[in-house]
Amino acid sequence: MLKISNTLTGKKEPFRSRGTAGKIKKVGMYVCGITVYDRCHLGHARSAVVFDVIRRYLEYKKYKVRYVKNFTDVDDKIILRAHKEGRLWIEVAETYIQAYHEDMARLGVPPADVEPRATEYIPEMIGLIQTLIKKKVAYVIDGNVYYRVKQFNGYGKLSKRDTEDLLAGARVEVDERKEDPLDFALWKASKPGEPTWESPWGPGRPGWHIECSAMSMALLGQTFDIHGGGKDLIFPHHENEIAQSEGATGKPFARYWVHNGFVNVNQEKMSKSLGNFFTIQEIFEKSPWPEAVTAEVLRYFLVSTQYRSPIDFSDEALKSAKAGLDNFYRMFQKLDEPVATASLPRGRKLRVALKAFPKRFEAAMDDDFNTALAVSEMQQLRAAVNAVLDQGLSRPLSQAVQKLFRKHGAVLGLFSFSIGQWTRTKETGTAISAADVEQRLKERDDARHRKDWARADAIREQLADAGIILEDRPDGTTRIRR
RNA sequence: GGCGGCGUACCCAAGUGGCUAAGGGAGCAGUCUGCAAAACUGCGAUUCGGCGGUUCAAUCCCGCCCGCCGCCUCCA
CATH class of the missing domain: 1.10.10 (Arc Repressor Mutant, subunit A)
Structure with missing residues (x-):
């Protein structure tokens, strides 16, 4: 039974998908993507990889997954960047959506089933805001619409904050027009030169949080299974999403909230403001290994730690990951070699290990996607294989072993190469x-x-x-x- | 100040109220080998930040302290 750590309840809970249409177990999963104003760094890669693995594992468990990952393509930072570069905001957004696709392709992260852009869902957002106004949880002032936080008594349930604490610690400059400093913008009246849409409250653009409420509910329904993102989104973004969505529908929004930990550099969060980030592009360019190999090394590095824990990035960590993977590929190479001796199907212990492996792998993954433990199961199976490999394995047995590794490795995005591909050097010209x-x-x-x-x-x-x-x-x- | 999290060997990293505290990387020794490499075997935390408490029993539960980090402003 799969268990998932749910930020909402603060507990590890059995996962039961909502839509069990007939025999097919369906899962709706929404993950907050990126704001497209700059290149992605490793932190974004972690989030993408974590939820890619979750998706793959759910599919491995025979769930029919509908995975939605959005692009925030209208936002202050995009507008700012456009101004600085003398381009249209839409060009900036387009540029970085392209860049994101490139980065994901390099990382071996396939696209989500739907990758909506905020600007494609303006009518849905407006509809949602109208409902909120009608229900008196939102109010209009000078073409701006704000959410009345105190009106929603579940506010703070995700981030475990109460509104009193928030007030005390408020460091934000308060917009005088708001009824309460806690209230947040659903719709912003547009200033000259900004992207603008017509609305019942005049020309304007959506606030940051409303898009995710609108898109997730439009694509997955008012209540859906999994909502994910980085830990830094818990507050205020996801808290506000809940307020908006549940405020409008009166129904539970996402059922399981899943948040991944940060990528650190020297124990500190990798972030723009600290300037300690590595873009995905940079990492690939600096890597001594070919692109596809680098991608798998990054995967191995990322899945070697449980997704909620912080992970410290360094050259040393990458080298260690490469060494770990090399050990697997060396075994694969040996498995591919023709057997010299015809007799000796010695491998009773191995057969036992092979048989036990899928259960052990699943036990690890079922426990809140414990990829670190799953990897260690594979390492132990590798040792069992190596122990008899020198004596030669029969062809069928060796193929069964490979198949087992490849199948389960694929859930984590590992072992996707032939030995020839793995060992290819970066500068093939000099080889x-x-x-x-x-x-x-x-x-x-x-x-x-x-x-x-x-x-x-x-x-x-x-x-x-x-x-x-x-x-x-x-x-x-x-x-x-x- | 409020809220949340973390501290397990040289490094990375699982984990559990009692059974040898997984696994990997690195290191050392051995087996094998002409040598090497690989692989295998062995060694490596009497101990899980510190101090108390609960318990027959705690690394795991509770309290306090120390150290580190994150969120509370945009952030994966």
Whole structure:
């Protein structure tokens, strides 16, 4: 039984999806995407990867997932950036939506089922705001519409704040026109040069939070299963979403609130304001490995920690992740090798481990998507495989092993490569051709037969300098690794 | 000030009221090997930030303290 940590209740709860139409278990999942005013950094990547894994695991569990991830394409920062660059706000938004798609493609994160943009849902937002006004939880002043926070008695239930505390700590400059400092804008009267839509309250643009209420309810229904995002969205964004949505419908909004922890650098949150961020683009460019390999290394790094915990990013951490993955791919390479000896299907222990593995993997993932534990299960299975690998595995057994790793690895986005792809070097131009390697290998074999160790070792070193590792097998043949 | 979280070996990181406190990376030693590499085996926290309390029993529950982080303003 899958359990999920629910920010709303503060507890780890059994997950029951709402829509169980017939035999198909349906899940509606909405995740707050990004505001498109700049390139994404690793923190955004973490969120994207975390919810991608959650989606994949739900699908693995045979849920039919409808995954919605939005773009905030109208916002102060976009407008500001457009002004600075002398472009239209819409161009800025478009630029970074493209960039986001590029980054996600590089990371191996497939698109959500629906990726709506806020500006496509203006009518829905206006409708929602009208309902709120009608219900007296919102009010109009000078073409602005505000949400009357005190009117919604569930306010603070997600972020565990009460309105008194909020007042005490309010550091925001108060808009004098609001009835209460806590009230937040649903609709902003537009200033000259800003994007504008017609509305019952005059020309204006939506506030930040209303879009997610409008889009999630339009695409997933008034009540849906999972709402996700980074921890920093809990307050005020998600708190306000609940206020707006439940204020309008009187029904529960999202049932499970899932929040991922931050990516830190030297124990501090990676963020724009601290300037300690690495864009996804930068990480790929600086990486010593080919793009696709880097993507998997990043995945491995990210899934090696439970999604709610902070994770510290460093070169060392990436290297460690690469080393961890290399160990798996070395095993895959050996599994691909033809078996020299025909007899010896020794592997009773292995068969037991193989049989037990899916349950262990699922137990880990069922426990609030404990990917770190799931990875460790795979590491242990790897050890069980390696223990008998030198003696050779029968073809069917070796294929079964590979299949098991690939299938479960895919849930985390791992082991997607053939060994050849994995070991490809970044600058393929300088690599020695396969034919040359064969030639050198043959020379070395001859030398070894003559017991000319000096010569054999020299060749091995030369190839090593070119990034090609030779491993002599007990039977006299040599394995080539890159 | 309010709210939330974290502190497990050199590094990363699971976890549990009592059974050897997983696993990985790095390191060291051994097996194997002409040597190496790989793989395997062994070693590595008498202890889970500190101090008290509850309990027959606590790293895990409670309290206090120390240290770190986050949110309360835009933020994945």
